[in-house]
Structures are given as structure tokens and as C-alpha cells.
Amino acid sequence: MDRNQLEEYKLLVDGQLPWPQTKNLMSSYKDRDRFFKILAIYQDKVQWQEKILLPIGENLFIVQKGKENIVKCTCGYEFGDYRQNWKLQAVMVVRKTREDLERIYPHSDVCDPSWMEIREFICPDCGTLLEVEACSPGYPITFDFCPDLEGFYKEWLKVPLGSE
Amino acid sequence: MTKTDTMVNLRKRLEESESLLAMTGCYDGITNLECREQDPLKFETIHMKLRASCVSAREIARRISASPGVREVGEMVAALYTPEGDAIAISNGIMVHVHTMSRFIKWMIKNDYQDDPGINPGDIFANNDAFIGTVQVPDVMDVVPIYHEGTLVGWAGAVCHELEAGGITPGGDVALAQERFGEGLFVCAEKIGLNDKIRRDYIIRCERNLRMPIYWILDEQAKVAACFNMRDRVLELIDEIGIDFYQKISKEFIEEGRRTQLARVRQLTIPGKYRANTFYGHVTKGKPGFQPLGDPDWLYSIPLQMDIQLDGKIVLDFEGAQPWGYHSMNCTPAGMDGGMFVTLTQHMNFEGLVNDGAWLATQLKLPEGTWTNPDSEFCATATSWALLLPAYGAFQRMLSRGFLARGFLEEVFVGQVNSPMIEMGGISQYGKPFGIAHFECAAAGSGALAIKDGLDTAYVGWNPESDMGNIEIWELDMPMVYLGRSILPNSGGAGKYRGGNAFMSTWVINKSPEVRIVTSEHSSRVFDNAGMCGGYPAPTCQMHRVVRNSNISQRADARKPLVHSTGLDQNELTMNLEGDHQIIEGPHITAPMKAGDIFTHSYNGGGGYGDPLERDPILVLDDIIQGQSSRVHGENIHGVRFKGSIEDTTLEIDLPGTMAARKQLKDERLQKAIPVSDWFENERGKVIEGSFAPEVVKMYRAAMNLSDDFSDEFRTFWQLSDSFAFSEPKQGEDKHG
Numbered sequence: 078m079d080r081n082q083l084e085e086y087k088l089l090v091d092g093q094l095p096w097p098q099t100k101n102l103m104s105s106y107k108d109r110d111r112f113f114k115i116l117a118i119y120q121d122k123v124q125w126q127e128k129i130l131l132p133i134g135e136n137l138f139i140v141q142k143g144k145e146n147i148v149k150c151t152c153g154y155e156f157g158d159y160r161q162n163w164k165l166q167a168v169m170v171v172r173k174t175r176e177d178l179e180r181i182y183p184h185s186d187v188c189d190p191s192w193m194e195i196r197e198f199i200c201p202d203c204g205t206l207l208e209v210e211a212c213s214p215g216y217p218i219t220f221d222f223c224p225d226l227e228g229f230y231k232e233w234l235k236v237p238l239g240s241e
Numbered sequence: 242m243t244k245t246d247t248m249v250n251l252r253k254r255l256e257e258s259e260s261l262l263a264m265t266g267c268y269d270g271i272t273n274l275e276c277r278e279q280d281p282l283k284f285e286t287i288h289m290k291l292r293a294s295c296v297s298a299r300e301i302a303r304r305i306s307a308s309p310g311v312r313e314v315g316e317m318v319a320a321l322y323t324p325e326g327d328a329i330a331i332s333n334g335i336m337v338h339v340h341t342m343s344r345f346i347k348w349m350i351k352n353d354y355q356d357d358p359g360i361n362p363g364d365i366f367a368n369n370d371a372f373i374g375t376v377q378v379p380d381v382m383d384v385v386p387i388y389h390e391g392t393l394v395g396w397a398g399a400v401c402h403e404l405e406a407g408g409i410t411p412g413g414d415v416a417l418a419q420e421r422f423g424e425g426l427f428v429c430a431e432k433i434g435l436n437d438k439i440r441r442d443y444i445i446r447c448e449r450n451l452r453m454p455i456y457w458i459l460d461e462q463a464k465v466a467a468c469f470n471m472r473d474r475v476l477e478l479i480d481e482i483g484i485d486f487y488q489k490i491s492k493e494f495i496e497e498g499r500r501t502q503l504a505r506v507r508q509l510t511i512p513g514k515y516r517a518n519t520f521y522g523h524v525t526k527g528k529p530g531f532q533p534l535g536d537p538d539w540l541y542s543i544p545l546q547m548d549i550q551l552d553g554k555i556v557l558d559f560e561g562a563q564p565w566g567y568h569s570m571n572c573t574p575a576g577m578d579g580g581m582f583v584t585l586t587q588h589m590n591f592e593g594l595v596n597d598g599a600w601l602a603t604q605l606k607l608p609e610g611t612w613t614n615p616d617s618e619f620c621a622t623a624t625s626w627a628l629l630l631p632a633y634g635a636f637q638r639m640l641s642r643g644f645l646a647r648g649f650l651e652e653v654f655v656g657q658v659n660s661p662m663i664e665m666g667g668i669s670q671y672g673k674p675f676g677i678a679h680f681e682c683a684a685a686g687s688g689a690l691a692i693k694d695g696l697d698t699a700y701v702g703w704n705p706e707s708d709m710g711n712i713e714i715w716e717l718d719m720p721m722v723y724l725g726r727s728i729l730p731n732s733g734g735a736g737k738y739r740g741g742n743a744f745m746s747t748w749v750i751n752k753s754p755e756v757r758i759v760t761s762e763h764s765s766r767v768f769d770n771a772g773m774c775g776g777y778p779a780p781t782c783q784m785h786r787v788v789r790n791s792n793i794s795q796r797a798d799a800r801k802p803l804v805h806s807t808g809l810d811q812n813e814l815t816m817n818l819e820g821d822h823q824i825i826e827g828p829h830i831t832a833p834m835k836a837g838d839i840f841t842h843s844y845n846g847g848g849g850y851g852d853p854l855e856r857d858p859i860l861v862l863d864d865i866i867q868g869q870s871s872r873v874h875g876e877n878i879h880g881v882r883f884k885g886s887i888e889d890t891t892l893e894i895d896l897p898g899t900m901a902a903r904k905q906l907k908d909e910r911l912q913k914a915i916p917v918s919d920w921f922e923n924e925r926g927k928v929i930e931g932s933f934a935p936e937v938v939k940m941y942r943a944a945m946n947l948s949d950d951f952s953d954e955f956r957t958f959w960q961l962s963d964s965f966a967f968s969e970p971k972q973g974e975d976k977h978g
Contacts, residue, residue, distance in 0.1 A: 089650055092692045092738070092857075099692065102651045107508060115648030131511065131646050135691070135737070135774035135851045168914035183873045184809050185731055185780035189766040191934040192522055192540055195777070199914050204907035206775040206852040211768040212518060213542065213937045215928050217958035218917070222642050224513035225551070232551050233507055 083114070090118050112234070125153045128239060131229075133222055136205050137163065141239045146226060152203035162220040167198040167207065173214065249393070251350045251360070255325045268327070268496040268601055276490040277497060287482065288330060288494050288594055294474035295319045295332035298399070301470055302463035308404050308456040309718055310413075311463065313710035314680045316402035319467045321475065322346055322384075324393045328597040329491045335380075335704050336586045337579035338400040340600050342382050344374030344575045346396055349430050358432045362388040365434030365465055367443075369406075370427055371622040376576035378424045378623055379403040379413030379678070381457070383433075383464040387472045389479050394488065397471035399464035404678040405453040408623065410530070411666020411676035416761035416828055418621040419532045419567040425623075426450045426457075439465060452666050452676030498590075498598020503553030505589045506602075509652065510643030515547040517635035521628055522766035522936075523568065524827035535567030540767065540936040541612070542944060543632050544951070547639045557581065557636060558606040561944050561951035565615035569761070572625035577605055577613050580633045587705050588640055588652070610947060626703060627762040630659045631769040633702060634688070634848075638773050645691060645774075655688025655695065655740060657702030658770045658845040661762045661782055667755040667833060670720040677718055681726075684709035686733050686741030686846035689776060694860070695733060695741030695847040697869065709744075720753035721840070725805030729783065729843055731870050735878045736776030736849025737856050742869055745783060745843040747806050749793050750834050758840060760785070760829040769845075776849030777878075783843035785829045786811065791820035791839045807841055809871055814839065853878045854903050858894045865892065880906045928959050931967050942967045 088094040089102065108114070119138065120129050127140035127149065136151040139159040148156040148163040156163035172178050172195040178187040181195075188211070196210040196218070210219060230238040261270030277284040299319040303312055310316040318334035326346030331339045345368045354360055368374060369381040384398035406425030408415030418424040426447065433443040439461055447461075448454045479487045526537035544561040565571045572580075582600055590599050607614035612628055634656035644652040660683070666676035684707050687700035700707045712723045724747040733740030750756050768778035786807045796803065796818070804817045815822055818839065825831065834840060861881045864870040872892075875881045882898030885891030931938050945952040945966060956965050 089692060094692065096693075099651055107649060109508065111648040115650070132648075133642070133646055165917050167917055168911070169917050169920055170910060170914045171920065181735060181777060181878050182780045183731060183877060184811070184871055186765065186783050188768050188781055189522075189934075192937060193520060193767040197910075197914075198917075199910055201911070201914075201916075204911045206854070206910070208775060209772050209777050211520070211771050211778045213520060213540065213767070213940065214933050215924065215937065215941065216518070216542065217955060219516050219518055221517070222513065222515050222639075222646070224511045224646065225549075226513075228512050228551050233512065 083118075086114055087118055090115065123151060125149070130226060130239065131224055133224070134207060136200070136207055139224070139226065150200045150203060150205065150207070152200060152205070154200050154202035159226070160223060162218065164198045164208065164218050164220075168201045169199065170197040171195070172197070251324065251355045251393070252353060255347060255350050258325050262601070268499055268598060269492050271492055271496040274493050274497055276486070276493050284490065284493070287478070287490055290478060291321055291330035291475070292332075294471050295321060295330050298467035298470040299332040299334055302399060302467040305459065305463035305466055306401065307459040308401070309710060309714050310404045310456075310678065310680045311401050311460060313714050314683050314704065314708050315706045316680065316704065317400065319397070319399040319471060321471055322396040322398060323491060323495070324395055326350060326396065327495055329395070329494050331595060333706060335400065335402065335583070337376060337583040337703055338380060338382060340578045340582045340597060341374045341376060341380070341575045342384060342398040342400060343597055344578065345382055345430060346384055346398070348373045352430070354430070360386050360393065362386065363436040364432055365439060366430065367428045367433045367461070368430045370429045371573040371576055371625070372618045373430050374575045375400070376572070376579050376622065376629075377414065377625055378406045378408065378427065381428065381460070383461065383468060385465070385468040385472060387475050389476060389484055392484070394479065394484065395475060395491070397468040397475070399467040401460040401464055403460060404456045404680070405451055405666070405676035407451040410664060410759045411452050411757055412664020412759065413678040414626070414662050414664055414761050415623040416569055416664065416759050417530050417532070417830065418569045418623045419534045420621055421619050424569070424621050433461075434465065437469065452674060494594050495596055495598040495601070498594045498596040499601045500598070501594060502585070502589065502599040502602035506549060506553035506555060509589065509647055509649055510549055510640065511646045512549045512551050515549070515639035515642055516545070517639050518542060518544040519631040519635045519769060519771060520767040521570075521631055521764045521769045523570070524765055525830060528828075528830040529832060530830055538936060539566065540940045541628065542940055543628065543635065545632065545635050545639065547636065549643065554602055554604065556604045556606065559611065559613045559632075560606065560608055561948045562608055562611035562613050563940065564610055564943050564947055565612045565617065565620050567620070569621040569623035570625055570627040571612045571615050571620045571622050572629055573622055574605070574607055574614055576622065576625050576629060577607055580629045581605060581636070583703060583705070584633045584636055587702070588637065588654070608948065624761040627659060627764070630657055630702060630762070631764075634658060634770055637688070637702070638771065641691070641773065650691045653691035653850070655690070655734075655773045655776060655848040655850050656770065657688065657700065658685050658779060658847055659762045659764060659782070660685035660701050660844045661760050661842070663758060663760050663842055665719060665756055665758045667757050668720070668753050670752040675719070679715060679719065681709040681715065681746065682844055683707055684744070685844045686743045686779065688770070688847035689734070689736055689738040689740050689850035691774070691850055692738070694738045697728065697733075697742045698744045700741065700847075720751050720756055721748040722751045723748055724803055724839070727806040728868055729846065730809055730868060731874045732779060732846035734770070734772045734777040734779040734847060734849035735853040735874075736772055737851025737853065738776070738849065739856070739864075740772070740776070740779045740847030740849045743844040743846040745806055745841055747804065747839065747841045749791070750836050750838045750840065752836055754835050755833045756835065757833045758829055760842060763827045765827040770848045772848040773850050775852040777853070778848050779846035782845050783807075785825040786814050786841045787823045787825060788814055788818050788820040788839035789823065789834065791818045791837055793818060793839060794837055804839070814841070854880050854906060858896070858899050862892065862894055925959050929961070938967050
């Protein structure tokens with residue numbers, strides 16, 4: 078990879094890329110091999126060895142662990158098979174009182190807790206807030222994304238899953 | 242009259258074109274892009290010419306219009322179509338309507354307009370019926386056929402959003418309409434002009450059925466001028482390149498647009514199944530003017546599933562949506578198409594050929610009988626954006642999950658939000674009857690990005706040019722004077738990158754004995770947006786703070802400071818003004834106001850991205866200094882600790898204190914958090930008992946009645962029996978099950 082481009086993408090991942098360069102990146106033609114470039118940057122950042130197959134959140138990745146493809150947090154915590162909703166293996170805080178809601182919405186009007194609650198899905202190991210749901214009490218937990226991992230690698234990237 | 246085409250049966254041609262698409266998978270059966278292959282530069286140049294003619298026609302029209310909505314905010318779009326009604330090229334502006342106009346043209350063709358009332362050179366057709374092809378009554382569209390030597394070679398079309406529609410309440414988005422019959426003046430695929438001239442009887446009908454006909458009528462002139470201008474440019478181009486080549490290349494543009502969309506999806510996203518949901522809550526109980534057909538208070542869930550197929554096709558499914566209701570927020574399939582189209586133009590088709598080809602590469606599944614596809618054409622759609630915007634905000638988040646996974650972090654966007662509108666009417670400052678929609682709402686806060694904060698007061702999804710307009714222009718058109726426009730601190734959702742903040746306006750009613758103010762798109766009891774990857778939703782839109790019979794004139798006479806906003810603690814009005822103070826939740830539907838009364842109105846901020854404890858403390862400090870957020874916000878949510886004070890400009894970050902506070906907040910999270918399995922057991926009991934607010938139970942019951950898939954999924958998640966259902970409402974608890 079071009080060294081300047083690598084540095085640019087590292088800054089992009091860290092949110093440090095200056096706006097003029099970011100704007101250029103937005104307006105330019107998209108590079109066809111971006112996926113692998115960004116994957117390499119993520120792989121370099123994490124402290125564990127499993128191969129990253131797909132980022133699915135700010136701190137969540139699908140990784141190859143033996144013969145399994147599992148969801149893993151930046152900190153290393155493992156949530157299990159990527160085809161199951163990782164949220165079910167998280168710990169959660171539910172804000173369902175006005176007092177709890179107003180703590181994160183100071184000076185603002187907030188939802189009626191009898192109509193809506195805030196669910197915070199947290200990594201049991203590092204305590205990072207991974208996803209927030211705003212939904213009515215009783216609403217099933219949403220499975221945000223189940224990628225067609227095999228199809229993506231085979232049909233779109235034209236490489237076997239887990240290679241390169 | 243020019244000799245008209247009698248050889249081509251338009252209806253048969255349209256059916257043939259649709260059949261060719263079904264058979265070949267390519268638009269109009271075009272499997273090879275021969276013009277593009279022969280001369281790619283010529284291909285691009287000709288499309289650019291057509292697009293330029295649409296853009297310049299729109300600019301011409303904006304200078305004819307009398308409406309600040311069109312002139313200031315740019316609530317207009319112009320486009321060129323094939324004879325079958327498929328968009329070839331479009332201008333900037335409210336691109337929602339590129340495909341809604343396409344539906345309008347196709348509707349006329351399918352209803353044999355060629356025979357009666359006839360489609361002739363010089364004809365002008367108009368429509369604002371959403372079941373034919375638009376989103377809502379104020380979106381009035383005009384199209385003119387383009388003839389070349391007696392043959393129909395295309396259509397030119399333009400849409401303006403009207404600021405007054407003559408409905409049950411003044412303004413364009415008639416929030417109180419509960420059926421079609423209160424929405425205002427309908428023009429249903431009507432021939433409103435002949436021989437390049439709008440009919441006088443149509444103008445008279447407009448003059449006598451609208452509160453402010455000057456906007457509508459001059460917008461008609463503006464749109465027709467735009468259409469004529471585009472028509473002339475097309476005929477010039479045909480003279481240059483020949484009719485056969487024009488017809489061939491214009492269809493190739495659409496097929497190229499379809500292929501580009503598929504390729505873009507394959508380039509930017511990941512195939513798979515994406516899910517999202519959002520909600521909308523409506524509160525009108527006890528408000529004047531409410532009609533008895535529907536429930537006064539209701540809650541809608543808006544679940545979405547997006548499947549990205551291996552060929553690049555996006556299938557967006559609204560299974561589990563709520564039923565249509567006796568309110569103005571329903572949407573027709575045309576409106577749903579429009580929402581999809583305008584979202585795609587911003588997120589995927591920002592280069593290349595933007596036309597109906599992109600729409601052909603997508604599929605919407607809209608369950609019949611829901612608000613997305615009502616099975617009664619009596620239902621109202623006057624404020625369908627109230628549900629459309631949250632729905633397509635969720636679509637943006639699903640697309641963004643794909644961008645994130647593919648490594649295109651610069652394209653990740655937490656999505657658009659509702660931006661509550663003000664409609665008003667009564668007696669103007671000039672002593673005349675008036676009616677207007679205030680379009681400063683075209684500048685809400687945007688959702689955050691994965692790499693930076695969202696835009697403050699600068700984005701709405703429905704008009705990508707997003708502009709609040711100048712205060713002085715709005716003051717010319719309504720009997721209200723601004724006391725202030727202010728950033729609403731903390732109004733963006735918190736996150737590593739926060740959502741864009743919203744603003745609020747404060748007015749004093751001026752020189753008028755009667756102003757009726759009605760607002761819409763206020764989801765006050767639930768968040769109708771969301772965050773992403775650990776970011777929070779933006780707060781619910783601020784309630785209206787109002788002071789009737791205020792003493793502001795006396796304060797002005799005494800040269801005391803005026804009030805410019807409600808302030809951080811929402812108490813600036815109560816502390817500084819005498820009068821009758823009111824706080825109004827949800828839409829502002831009250832008795833008329835008068836000179837000297839104070840009215841405030843707020844817009845929405847965007848959702849946040851990422852864990853707020855990962856936000857750079859410098860950004861937190863900067864927000865406090867800039868008035869974008871409060872110190873307590875920075876302390877509670879971001880765990881930043883400060884030294885000094887904002888008042889004496891000594892505020893700075895206590896870095897060791899911040900690190901310790903953040904660790905403590907994470908520890909507290911983990912102490913407070915419970916395994917999802919524990920939560921499940923407790924919540925399942927509540928589901929079985931149905932121990933939720935009546936509006937929540939009704940929402941579940943309605944979704945389960947309409948959708949077997951939703952029912953199955955709900956029962957499976959909660960491990961309930963196949964026969965589980967929420968009990969029916971008790972008498973008097975529920976109006977329409």
C-alpha cells in the first residue's frame with residue numbers, strides 16, 4: 078500500500094484526518110481495495126491474534142477462530158458465532174425512569190419512559206458501550222446485521238473466506 | 242394545433258417496456274450500452290447537457306416564484322422523462338419527486354389519457370394526489386409533453402412544495418387532516434393548460450380555494466416556464482444529434498443508471514441482512530380541533546429489514562409496520578419511493594448518472610393496509626414526512642453499517658431526523674388574510690459521522706440543499722418578528738462523535754389580531770431517531786414554550802433587555818416575561834394567538850456515534866466554550882473533569898481527573914449492568930401479562946394482527962406459544978383496533 082495513503086487511512090480510522098483530506102476522500106472515486114487496507118489497520122491495532130474477517134461496529138469484529146467465525150470486541154471479549162445476535166451475550170443497562178434518562182439528557186426534554194426505554198449494550202469485559210437501542214418496553218432486541226460472509230468473500234472479493 | 246402522434250399507443254409501449262424489463266432484467270430490454278461503448282465521452286457530454294438544462298430550468302423558476310419556500314429554501318426540482326415516464330436527468334433540489342412524477346406520468350398513460358383528455362403539444366398537466374404520484378398535497382407537480390415533428394419524445398416536469406394548500410388548517414402540511422377531505426385543494430392528474438397557457442378557470446379555482454393563492458399560482462407559472470425551457474433545450478439537442486439517436490441514448494442513460502447503482506452497492510457495502518427500527522409518538526389528547534375518527538394519542542413502531550443481495554440489489558422490507566390511521570401521517574407507495582430515491586441520491590448516486598435507473602435497482606416491500614401502503618384512498622397523507630423521515634433515517638443507518646464494514650468510514654452517517662414544521666394563517670401584518678408554511682425547518686441537526694460530529698443546524702434528508710432561509714425574508718411573509726434564533730445546547734445525541742445540534746426560534750406576534758399556529762412532526766414521547774455503535778439518540782424535540790398576553794411591549798418601551806430564547810434551563814421566558822405561560826407537548830394546536838404573544842419552536846438534533854466516554858475531551862471543552870453543550874453534559878456523559886470556569890474564561894480540562902472519572906464511570910456501568918439473560922426473564926413476564934402502557938400494547942396488537950412474520954418473530958424471541966396474543970382492549974380503552 079502507498080505509504081501516504083496508509084497514514085491517511087490510519088488517521089481516518091482514528092478520526093484525526095484533517096477535514097480537507099477527508100472531503101477529498103469523500104469526493105474522490107472509491108478505491109476498490111479499501112476493504113483490505115482498512116482491515117490491515119484494524120488488525121495492527123488490536124492486541125489479539127485472530128484474523129479479522131469483517132468489522133461490524135466501532136469496537137466489534139467478526140474474526141476467524143479455528144474453524145469458527147465469531148464476534149470479538151476490541152478488548153478481546155468473545156460473543157460467539159456471528160450468525161447469532163451478539164447483544165444476547167452482552168450485559169445491559171436499561172434506562173426506564175425519568176431520572177435515569179435525564180442523567181444523559183440534561184437540560185432537555187426526554188421520552189416518556191412508559192412509551193420508550195433506552196437499552197445500553199455493554200461489553201462484559203471492558204465496559205465499552207457497544208450499541209444503544211431506543212425502543213418501547215417489550216420490543217424484541219434487534220439483530221442489527223447478519224452479513225452473508227461466504228457470499229461476500231467468494232462472489233464480491235473473489236477470494237476464499239479467511240485468505241489474504 | 243400541431244399534428245399529434247397517432248401511431249404509437251403509449252399504454253402498449255409502456256406495457257412493452259415493463260415486459261422487456263421483466264424478461265431481460267435490463268431497462269426497456271437494453272442489454273448493450275451501444276452509444277456508451279461507441280463514444281463514452283459523447284455519452285457523458287449529452288447527459289451533462291440534459292442535466293444542465295434541468296438545473297438551469299430550476300434556477301429560472303426560482304426567480305419567477307413568489308414563495309420564500311421556493312426562492313429561499315429551494316423547495317423545487319425539475320426533471321426530464323422518456324415518453325413512458327422514466328426519469329433521464331434531474332436537477333438538484335427536492336429529488337424526492339423525480340420518481341413520484343414518474344408515477345404521475347405513468348398513471349396518465351395507464352388511464353388512457355392519450356384518448357381522453359388527450360396528450361397534445363402545448364398541454365400542461367398537474368397533480369398533487371399522492372395516490373397518483375406525489376408525497377403530500379402541497380407537492381404540486383406540472384408536466385408537459387415534448388413533441389418533435391408530431392411524435393411524443395418525452396416529458397418535462399417540475400415540482401414545487403406549496404406553502405399553502407387550502408386545508409382544514411392553514412399552511413401546506415395540513416397536520417389536522419384526518420381524511421383526504423380535509424387536506425386542501427386536490428388537482429388529480431388534471432389538464433390545467435392548453436397551447437402553452439394555463440387555463441383561466443384553473444387559476445380561478447386556485448384563487449378561490451387557497452388562503453394565499455399568490456404562492457401556488459406563481460409557482461405554477463414558474464414550473465411551466467421551467468418545463469418549457471427544458472423542452473426547448475431537448476428540441477435543440479434533437480436538432481443537433483437526431484431524433485433516433487436521442488431516443489436511443491436517453492434510454493441507455495437509464496440502463497446505465499441501473500447498472501451503476503448495482504455496482505455501487507457491490508463496491509461500498511456488504512451483502513447480508515440488516516435490521517433497524519425506530520418509533521414515532523403522537524400526542525393530541527385534549528387539544529382543540531381534534532376530530533373524533535382516530536385515537537388522540539398513539540405510538541407507531543417502524544421496523545425495517547434491508548437485504549443486500551449478491552447482485553447488488555437492495556430490498557427494503559417494511560413488514561411489521563403499523564396500520565394506516567385517521568391522521569395525516571400516512572404515506573402512499575409513491576411517497577415511499579420518493580423517500581428511497583432521495584436517500585440513494587445522497588448516499589450512493591452522488592456521481593455518475595442519477596436517474597430512474599437507480600430506483601430500478603431497488604425493491605420496496607410495502608405491506609398492504611399499513612401506513613406505507615394504505616388500502617383506503619380516503620386516508621390523509623398531508624404530513625407523511627413525520628413517519629418517512631424516521632424510517633429513512635433508519636435506512637441510512639443500515640446502509641452505513643455496510644459502509645463501515647467495507648471500510649468506507651467517511652461515508653458512515655447516523656441519519657436524518659424529523660424537523661418539526663410550523664404552519665400558520667390568519668390576519669397578516671398588512672391586515673390581509675394569509676397562510677404560510679415556515680420552511681426554516683429545512684436545517685435540522687444531522688446524525689453524526691463515524692469520523693466527526695454531525696452538522697449543526699444544516700441538514701434535512703428531504704432537501705439535500707438544506708437551508709433555513711434568512712430571517713428578514715420570513716418576516717416579510719408572516720406577522721411575527723424574530724426575537725432570536727439560537728443553537729439548542731445538548732440537542733444532538735451524545736457519542737464519541739455527537740449528532741449535530743438543532744436550533745430554536747423565538748418570536749413575538751406582530752401587528753395581527755389573529756394568528757393560528759399549528760406545528761407537525763413532533764414526536765414528543767419517544768425518540769424518533771437513534772444513535773449508532775454506542776451513540777445515543779438525540780433528545781426528543783423541545784416542547785413549545787409560549788407566553789400569551791406578554792409584557793414584551795412594556796419591556797421594550799422601558800428599554801429593558803428582550804428575551805431571545807428559552808435558555809439552557811428553559812426558564813428565560815418565565816424569569817423575564819409576565820403573562821400567561823404555557824408549555825405545550827407535541828404538536829402546537831391551540832387557540833389563535835395575537836400581537837404581543839410569544840411563541841417558541843425547536844427543531845431536532847441528530848443521533849450520536851460511538852461510546853461517549855471515548856470522545857476527545859478537547860471536543861467536549863470546545864463544545865462548552867462554543868455554547869454547543871453544557872458543562873454538566875460534559876461531566877455526566879463524557880466523564881470529563883474541568884478546572885476553572887466558563888464565566889471567567891479559565892475553563893480547562895483536568896486530564897488526570899478525567900481519566901479517573903472515565904474509569905469510574907465504566908466500572909459503574911459494569912456494576913449496574915445485568916446479563917441480557919436476566920433481563921429477558923424479567924421482561925418476558927411483563928410481555929405475558931401485557932403490563933405496558935395502553936398505547937404500547939395497542940402498537941404490538943396492531944402489528945401482530947397485520948403481520949404473521951412479526952407475530953412469529955415476537956413469539957419466538959420471547960419464547961411464547963404459537964397462540965400468544967395481547968388481550969383485546971376493554972370497552973372505551975381503544976377507538977380503532
